[in-house]
Amino acid sequence: MPDDQYSIEARSLRVAGVASHDYWVLRGPDGKDMAELHGLATDRETNRAIPIGTDEKKHSLRIWHYVHDKEFAAEHGVKPTRETYIQEGQQHHTVLSGSKEDVLGRWNAAVAAKEPLNALDLNYPKYGFKVFSDTVNSNSAYRTLGEVMGVPVKDFGGVIEPGLDNRMTTPEEIEKLRNKDYPVLSSREPVAREPEQGQLAQTDAASPATGAGALLAGARDGEAALGTAMRELQASAQGQEFAARAQAQAQAQTVADAGREPDAAQQAAARS
Amino acid sequence: MSNSAHAVPEAAATLQVPVETPTPKVFACARQRLAELGRDEALWDHAVTREDVQHGVLETGDFPEDNISGFRLHLQHDPAKGAVALRLRGAGAYFVDQGVDAGLKEFQAGFSACLASP
Numbered sequence: 537m538p539d540d541q542y543s544i545e546a547r548s549l550r551v552a553g554v555a556s557h558d559y560w561v562l563r564g565p566d567g568k569d570m571a572e573l574h575g576l577a578t579d580r581e582t583n584r585a586i587p588i589g590t591d592e593k594k595h596s597l598r599i600w601h602y603v604h605d606k607e608f609a610a611e612h613g614v615k616p617t618r619e620t621y622i623q624e625g626q627q628h629h630t631v632l633s634g635s636k637e638d639v640l641g642r643w644n645a646a647v648a649a650k651e652p653l654n655a656l657d658l659n660y661p662k663y664g665f666k667v668f669s670d671t672v673n674s675n676s677a678y679r680t681l682g683e684v685m686g687v688p689v690k691d692f693g694g695v696i697e698p699g700l701d702n703r704m705t706t707p708e709e710i711e712k713l714r715n716k717d718y719p720v721l722s723s724r725e726p727v728a729r730e731p732e733q734g735q736l737a738q739t740d741a742a743s744p745a746t747g748a749g750a751l752l753a754g755a756r757d758g759e760a761a762l763g764t765a766m767r768e769l770q771a772s773a774q775g776q777e778f779a780a781r782a783q784a785q786a787q788a789q790t791v792a793d794a795g796r797e798p799d800a801a802q803q804a805a806a807r808s
Numbered sequence: 809m810s811n812s813a814h815a816v817p818e819a820a821a822t823l824q825v826p827v828e829t830p831t832p833k834v835f836a837c838a839r840q841r842l843a844e845l846g847r848d849e850a851l852w853d854h855a856v857t858r859e860d861v862q863h864g865v866l867e868t869g870d871f872p873e874d875n876i877s878g879f880r881l882h883l884q885h886d887p888a889k890g891a892v893a894l895r896l897r898g899a900g901a902y903f904v905d906q907g908v909d910a911g912l913k914e915f916q917a918g919f920s921a922c923l924a925s926p
Contacts, residue, residue: 574901576901577901584876585877585901586875586877587816587874587877587899587900587901587902588903590875615848615853616848616849616850617849618849618851618906619900619906620906621900621901621904674901
């Protein structure tokens with residue numbers, strides 16, 4: 537990547553081993569992380585993000601813009617923060633690398649969307665998911681912000697991503713929030729893929745339905761905390777089957793990718 | 809050291825200060841340091857929610873509560889022993905550690921300097 541290129545990166549924070557909190561990272565020309573965009577459970581009374589949403593009456597889904605770069609923070613009139621969810625070994629995809637104008641034009645549209653999206657004051661589902669209706673949670677915020685930026689909304693392999701198929705608002709409203717100077721990039725366009733060593737490659741085929749169902753059932757039946765439900769899912773036959781299936785599909789995807797790209801095939805062979 | 813057994817990431821340390829240092833001075837230095845840190849870093853912007861001079865306890869950000877993000881301090885001053893026990897909690901979303909070990913050192917640096925001043 538040329539030195540003057542900015543980029544937008546999709547990242548996956550593992551939660552309790554099997555679930556994913558998806559979020560966006562802005563990187564500057566030197567590859568340094570400048571900011572993050574998240575959808576998080578937020579206390580309606582204190583207006584602070586909280587670790588876990590536990591009460592829909594008290595907790596709302598809000599967009600949070602954590603700016604690490606001091607100059608960029610000053611441009612946005614916010615206090616810089618070290619708050620970060622970037623960790624080594626996370627799955628991540630660079631969905632766009634380009635000029636400062638292009639990348640920041642899209643990123644700033646997402647930042648501007650924060651206010652109207654937060655004004656919706658959507659309930660944050662207890663422990664992050666709903667049992668009897670569509671889940672709109674942090675992963676729905678990730679999708680919404682990705683669509684506002686007009687970048688491919690990537691999902692991640694080998695993890696459950698409840699809420700990823702949903703949005704915080706309608707596609708028509710999202711279109712209004714976009715910066716029309718920059719076209720919507722198709723998810724089929726080639727993007728840099730950077731599965732880190734020891735991590736599963738991207739796979740789209742592993743349906744989370746079985747695993748999510750087990751997770752939801754665990755939470756519903758026992759009123760268990762998210763972590764407990766996740767651990768129970770991991771230990772269950774259903775959860776292990778889901779993980780094995782996801783891994784097999786990730787490997788199949790890697791082989792398929794290798795078949796399409798000679799260089800990648802050599803790299804895959806070298807890794808195995 | 810942070811304790812990973814806690815759901816909420818936490819670091820603790822005990823500082824030695826001159827015996828019979830007045831508790832109000834300890835609290836004033838803590839407040840001063842918290843204000844300095846809060847100006848530059850959003851993680852530190854919790855307000856003081858408990859100040860009990862009689863028992864030597866100062867807390868920020870509803871310290872006993874678990875489901876709160878950001879750096880939150882519990883300070884316990886024992887004038888007779890000349891000890892200030894510090895605990896710093898620092899969860900982010902999903903209880904991700906926001907750097908409590910480094911945060912506590914950051915607090916201690918300015919706090920100790922303030923206490924050493926006349």
